[in-house]
Structure formats: structure tokens, C-alpha cells
Amino acid sequence: MSYYSKIIGTGKGLPEKIMTNKEFESFIETSDEWIRTRTGISQRHIANTEKGESTLSLARLASLNALEKAAISAQDIDLIIVGTVTPESVMPTTANSLQRDLGAVNAFSFDLQAACSGFLYGLSIADQYIRSGTIKTALVVGAETLSTLVDWQNRSTCVLFGDAAGAAILTRSEDRSHSILSTRVYSDGTRGDLLKIPHGYAACPPWRADYSPSEHKIKMQGSEIFKLAVRNMIDASMKVLEDNHLKIEEVDFFIFHQANIRIIEMCVKTLNVPANKTWLNVDKYGNTSAATLPICLDEAWRAGAIKSGDKVLMTTFGGGITWGATLIQL
Numbered sequence: 001m002s003y004y005s006k007i008i009g010t011g012k013g014l015p016e017k018i019m020t021n022k023e024f025e026s027f028i029e030t031s032d033e034w035i036r037t038r039t040g041i042s043q044r045h046i047a048n049t050e051k052g053e054s055t056l057s058l059a060r061l062a063s064l065n066a067l068e069k070a071a072i073s074a075q076d077i078d079l080i081i082v083g084t085v086t087p088e089s090v091m092p093t094t095a096n097s098l099q100r101d102l103g104a105v106n107a108f109s110f111d112l113q114a115a116c117s118g119f120l121y122g123l124s125i126a127d128q129y130i131r132s133g134t135i136k137t138a139l140v141v142g143a144e145t146l147s148t149l150v151d152w153q154n155r156s157t158c159v160l161f162g163d164a165a166g167a168a169i170l171t172r173s174e175d176r177s178h179s180i181l182s183t184r185v186y187s188d189g190t191r192g193d194l195l196k197i198p199h200g201y202a203a204c205p206p207w208r209a210d211y212s213p214s215e216h217k218i219k220m221q222g223s224e225i226f227k228l229a230v231r232n233m234i235d236a237s238m239k240v241l242e243d244n245h246l247k248i249e250e251v252d253f254f255i256f257h258q259a260n261i262r263i264i265e266m267c268v269k270t271l272n273v274p275a276n277k278t279w280l281n282v283d284k285y286g287n288t289s290a291a292t293l294p295i296c297l298d299e300a301w302r303a304g305a306i307k308s309g310d311k312v313l314m315t316t317f318g319g320g321i322t323w324g325a326t327l328i329q330l
């Protein structure tokens with residue numbers, strides 16, 4: 001008997017505070033017009049850590065929404081994976097704390113670092129566990145508070161990111177026609193310098209004399225990353241289509257990582273995807289890293305833009321560098 005992973009619920013969690021482009025004008029040399037025309041971003045949500053908003057609280061919100069939509073209990077979850085580069089704490093992992101908060105007493109849990117590709121990597125791992133028959137149900141979350149890692153004086157990066165979480169629940173099914181059809185994930189550490197946060201704890205512990213807080217902030221070579229994001233998301237999308245012997249026109253809906261509207265437009269144009277077959281929310285949220293794909297999936301599903309039986313191609317690109325694509329049939 002073959003097992004497949006069916007997505008039965010999705011959810012999102014956003015901080016309350018909205019930061020508009022205009023607000024940046026008071027502390028860096030930029031303008032609403034520059035940000036909108038170069039990135040497509042108008043605003044982003046920013047976590048208020050003093051009010052208890054954090055990677056964990058957003059992950060919790062997204063997970064509770066997904067559990068409600070899936071109509072299952074937290075005790076039904078066997079595995080929790082949280083994709084994040086902004087974990088609540090190093091130990092316990094965000095996933096362990098989420099397990100505690102949800103009361104998912106039957107789950108094992110871990111965090112996964114793959115930058116913006118964290119959700120897709122998590123989905124591929126959960127899918128393998130389900131297909132092998134090891135587990136029945138998994139919660140996969142992408143949750144980030146990148147506002148804690150941006151350099152607020154660097155205008156090339158600080159305007160790009162926002163805080164959020166998205167979640168999906170997968171469960172074992174014997175019906176391939178409502179499942180994750182295939183996933184491809186990739187990485188290239190030789191290009192890691194193009195988008196990085198140089199220091200974790202090991203490279204330079206904060207008590208060392210040469211410790212520099214700026215090395216804990218996001219550094220990016222924007223135009224190189226732009227080109228790679230377009231090329232790699234197109235390549236990965238073509239690979240999952242080939243894996244499934246499908247043509248672009250046989251796919252019902254496309255979700256691209258929401259980093260920059262111009263990146264999405266180039267992917268859409270090159271792949272020849274009709275504009276009404278994609279989801280866009282980069283204007284409202286900016287780049288929410290690992291949270292992006294599950295939030296798009298959740299919004300498109302709840303809005304009726306995708307429905308049961310639709311073939312949905314999702315593709316992502318992230319720092320480090322990482323990328324991938326998946327084809328699911330809802």
C-alpha cells in the first residue's frame with residue numbers, strides 16, 4: 001500500500017502593528033515611491049516583542065488557525081517542524097515550545113534552518129515521514145521575526161522584510177490525487193555570502209572582545225540575489241513539472257516566494273503563467289521568509305482562488321542559499 005500526504009488545513013499569524021513605507025522616511029534616506037516601484041511593497045507587519053509578539057506567538061496563532069481548518073486536535077499531531085532563522089530560543093527549539101503551547105503531547109518536534117525555504121524544506125521532510133508510514137499527521141510551520149535581525153540603518157535591506165507565520169497540516173492518505181505530488185529542494189553553500197547573517201553563536205560568541213552586533217544582521221548583495229532567485233525558482237518549477245510529466249498550462253495555480261514583485265513578474269513572464277493564476281501579497285507583508293508560502297496557500301485557499309483537486313505549484317528561494325519547488329494537488 002502507498003501512502004501520500006494530504007494538506008488538510010492551513011493558517012496564518014500576523015503581528016498587529018503595520019509599518020508603512022512612509023515611516024522609513026523619518027530615519028533613512030528613502031521614499032514610499034522608491035520602495036513601491038523597486039519592490040512592490042507598501043507595508044509590512046512588525047512584531048512588538050515588548051507586548052509578547054514573537055516567532056513563537058505568531059507560530060502559535062498560525063497553528064491554531066490551521067488546526068481549526070483541519071478540524072483535528074493538537075493531540076493528533078505526530079510531528080511538528082518549524083522553519084525559522086529567528087527562533088524563539090536556541091533551546092528549547094521554537095517547535096518544542098509550540099508543542100508545549102498547543103498541548104501536542106504525542107508529537108516530536110524540531111526547528112529547521114533554511115531561510116526563506118524553511119517551510120518548503122519542512123514540507124518535504126514531513127512528506128517523507130508520512131510516505132514511509134512512520135507518522136500519520138504533521139504540522140509544518142514557517143515563522144519569522146526578521147525585524148529582529150535587519151539592520152534598521154541599511155536602506156537596501158530593512159525595507160524588504162516583515163514578521164509573520166504560516167502553517168500547514170498534512171495527514172496520511174491513500175489517494176494520490178489529493179496529495180503532495182512531488183517536491184524538490186536545493187542548496188548552494190558556495191553562494192552563501194550573497195545573503196547571510198554571518199554570526200550565529202559559534203562564529204563569535206557575544207562575550208568575545210571582537211564581538212560586533214552588526215555581524216548578527218542580514219547582509220545581502222541585492223542584484224545578485226535577484227537574478228539567482230528568478231533563475232532558481234524557474235529551474236525548480238520546471239523540475240517538479242517534469243517529475244510529474246505536466247506542462248505549465250496543466251497547473252491550476254502558482255505561488256511564488258514573495259520577496260519582490262519584480263522577481264515574481266519575471267518568473268510569471270518566463271514561465272508564461274496567466275496573471276490570474278498567482279497569489280500576490282508582497283505589497284501587504286513584504287518578505288516574510290519561511291512564512292511566505294504557507295500564508296499565500298492559506299489566503300488563496302480561504303479566498304476560493306484554489307479549491308479541492310487543484311494542482312498548485314509553489315516555489316521559493318532563500319538565503320544561504322536555498323531554493324525549491326513543490327507540486328501539490330489539494
Ligand SMILES: CC(C)(COP(=O)(O)OP(=O)(O)OC[C@H]1O[C@@H](n2cnc3c(N)ncnc32)[C@H](O)[C@@H]1OP(=O)(O)O)[C@@H](O)C(=O)NCCC(=O)NCCS
Nearest residue numbers: 030031034038116155156159222223225226259260317318
Ligand atoms: C534590494 C533591491 C530592491 C534593490 O533594488 P535595485 O534596483 O537592485 O537597486 P540597487 O541595489 O541597484 O541600488 C540602486 C540604488 O538604490 C539605492 N537604494 C537601495 N535601497 C534603497 C531604498 N530603500 N531607498 C532608496 N534608495 C535605495 C542604492 O543605495 C543604490 O544607490 P546608489 O546607486 O547611489 O549606490 C533588489 O536588488 C532586490 O529586491 N533584490 C533581491 C532581494 C531579495 O529578494 N532578497 C530576499 C531573497 S529571499
